[in-house]
Amino acid sequence: MFEYTVRRLLIAVPTLVIISLVIFLVLSLAPNDPMAQVPLTVPPEVKEKMREALGLGQPLYVQFWKWLVQFFWIEPQVLIDYFFGTNYSEDKLRVISWQTRAPVMDTVMQRLPQTLWVVGMSYVVAIAISIPIGIYSAYKQYSIFDQTGTFITMVGYSIPPFFTGPLVIVIFAVYLEWFPSTYDTLHEVNNWESFIIQLKQMFLPVMVLAIQGTAQISRYMRSAILDNLNQDYVRTARAKGLSESIVILVHVLRNSMIPVITVIALNLPLIFGGAIITEQVFKVNGIGQQLILAIYANDLPTIQTLTFIFAFLIVFFNLVADVLYALLDPRIRYE
Amino acid sequence: MKSKTKKNVPVLDVKKLKVNFQTKTGKVTGVNDLSFSIFPGETVCLVGESGSGKSVSSLAIMRLVEFGGGKIDAGTIMFASNSYVQSDLINSDQNKMREIRGNQIGMVFQEPMTALNPVFTIKRQLTEGLRVHKQMSKNKADLEALNLLKSVRIPEPERRLLQYPHELSGGMRQRIVIAMALACKPKILIADEPTTALDVTIQAEILTLLNRLKKETGTSILFITHDMAVVAQIADRVVVMYHGEKVEEGNVNEIFNNPKKDYTKKLISSVPKLGAMLGKKYPEPLKLDSKNNVKSIKIVGTTKPLLEVKNLVTRFPVTGGMFRKKIANLHAVEDVSFTINRGQTFSLVGESGCGKTTIARSVLRLEESESGEVCMEGVDILKQNKKDLLRQRLNMQMVFQDPYGSLNPVMKLFDQVAEPLINYKIVIGHNLNKKISELFDKVRLPRSFLNRYPHELSGGQRQRVAIARALALNPKLLILDEAVSALDVSVQASVINLLLDLQEELGLSYLFVSHDMAVVERVSHYVGVMYLGRMVEIGDRQTIFSNPTHPYTRALMKAVPIADPKKRFNRDDINFKPISSPIRDLGFVPEPSSYNMIKKGHYVLKNNIGYN
Incomplete structure (x- = not known):
């Protein structure tokens, strides 16, 4: 098991380096000029010097190498300094945003908590709702509950968040006025009332993201349970005289969770992707919104760094999925 | 009480x-x-x-x-x-x-x-x-x-x-x-x-x-x-x-x-009975019931060798550790030799994991062997390049155990049987229809089945389709890997009879792989008993069944249930040893198989393989 994890980690390193190279090359192909917004009165020689100051005069491989060093060597040092008060990273050049002239990672760290709260909470909600729904629709296959559930999940699956977002805003914020339409980042939770306000402002973005997650996971859960209900060991468990609740919730569920856990872990980074749009709709200033703003401003270091963070999340949760899979299923533990 | x-x-x-x-x-x-x-x-x-x-x-x-x-x-x-x-x-x-x-x-x-x-x-x-x-x-x-x-x-x-x-x-x-x-x-x-x-x-x-x-x-x-x-x-x-x-x-x-x-x-x-062939030198079809007009045929075959397997060794790597290195070998087949004559049947018998299926697959080179020779009419299959191997496979075809898994569920039976012919571009156009219809006649399937799909057929009928497909290329050797094991007894009996009829009619040789001693006794000319990758006993069918010499062969015979309520297992007889592992360290060098000759053509393994 340990060897398996270590081997997977070792494979992840070259994967990530290749991903970052691809992102870098694709971005450098894009026609853009960080000086495009500079007023026309600035002479071209000065613009050229400004470009060189940003490091753009260097060949591509030097730029890539510098980004690699900054991201994988200097930024971790900043993190260590932050936690332990050391000063390894002093005077070293970090990944700087062209837009804000501040280190990209500082902005990311400021914005990450909002994203984690909204995205994380929506996923927790989605899992909590979808698993019982999946189990029950499978157990009562083709019942009215199952049919209705299938219909609703189809709808939830097929309508994208950029549509459901404005829709719930119109219904719940404009007509019913139950919840605010935007997310106030500056809001501080320090007593019961402010906590209620926090819950209220989280409700709509969490709901929009959770609809899709619920639809997906409950479908997977349903089919996993159905696969297992026909297995011989279920008949054996019933022949032992176990009650239906033990048969389903212990014997069948544990086996059915094996594929579902994988799906949950693999879909987590996709939710971050979906959050880019949802954050935009509800004005949550998370990292998704940061990415959109950076794209508008041609801020290549920020785009590069954020895209890579998303890629990293995908690789990381793939690894998590594999390890969880091995933990849940004793059959593949020793391979 | x-x-x-x-x-x-x-x-x-x-x-x-x-x-x-x-x-x-x-x-x-x-x-x-x-x-x-x-x-x-x-x-x-x-x-x-x-x-x-x-x-x-x-x-x-x-x-x-x-x-x-x-x-x-x-x-x-x-x-x-x-x-x-x-x-x-x-x-x-x-x-x-x-x-x-x-x-x-x-x-x-x-x-x-x-x-x-x-x-x-x-x-x-x-x-x-x-x-x-x-x-x-x-x-x-x-x-x-x-x-x-x-x-x-x-x-x-x-x-x-x-x-x-x-x-x-x-x-x-x-x-x-x-x-x-x-x-x-x-x-x-x-x-x-x-x-x-x-x-x-x-x-x-x-x-x-x-x-x-x-x-x-x-x-x-x-x-x-x-x-x-x-x-x-x-x-x-x-x-x-x-x-x-x-x-x-x-x-x-x-x-x-x-x-x-x-x-x-x-x-x-229709239950094949162990000992039913006592005193009969050659295989003959089962008499299913008295009314049925089964031709009383004896399949004599020839004594000219068709396939000679010499010192065949097939091992599978066992990987492990951080970098999935080869850490051990699974010795599936270890120094096995036998000969199949034209028009005759050689049976490999043994329990699961003994290597009998690996031999069958190695002969066709569906598994690559480590060493040894597989000579088909003097041509060593193991030494052929890809193109020549393809041509050699014209001579040998395989029928698998599971008739449900070995046919493609979305292809019509006609297309499945025609596939090998199209593959080798042997018969094309109008003649194809004729050829496939004849094949269906040969395996006693109605021609109306030609345009059906596998799920419309019973297990026995599907196995007949699989046999027709194997016969399409007019092979000299059919490899039957547990081909009748998954069938109901009465269906099994009729498929066995079909195989024997075809052998008589077309002069086919069979490599018959089975765990069922009674079936093996019915169909074989020669028998090899396998245990842990080794051939422990080999000889003509009559000798093996009347005078089993290796202790494992004897244990195997004793374990076969007899369809007679008066001959029940004696509890003291039942003391079988669990099969030990065929996985060995990389450095392990197995000794070559050496045999005692009991009489001409009847050999018993001398090596100690944990069953003596």
């Missing part, structure tokens, strides 16, 4: 049972008007071929049939519980049934590989029933689980408790399922084909185990099987079923010595 005084009260009395299944096309009757009873301490066998409703009846008694979409429409199932109060299981609600299931009626299923939950330990699965029905504490249940494992004679019971099902062999898993079914000391044990998926030696062990447990505990057994030889070994009374209805019922001796119904007679006569 309390059961003595109540011997005349059946523990289970099934009357006029009718079970229907609701399908898309309407109601299908699974069991109709079935009545039988089981008395204390008695073993009743329900016997019949697939689709006869025997499993459905057992599931109906447990009231588990409802979970599979079945419905009990009529009849009564009176069950005498411990207090001898009879109650009708059909009218009991599922709560009452839960108290009976696993507690008063235990059940063992056919497939030990899937009957256990893969994600829980053996201990957990064994103690579940005890804790539910006997309200035992965790410690007490654990202790009882250990005793149960001891009673089913599992080696190293303490270690087994902590293992997961996938770490155990099929035979051990079946013992665990039996231990589980017996955990709460039930009045009745229902065993649904418990030995069908197991090797013969393990089957013999399980059957003696069931007989012993019955004597020790007084449990009644309802034993379900398709195998008349097993029936003869274990039954007190027999109920023969066909298409959901009872055909005949009677004492085991009556059924075997004086069967009244034609179906029972056919069932008994």
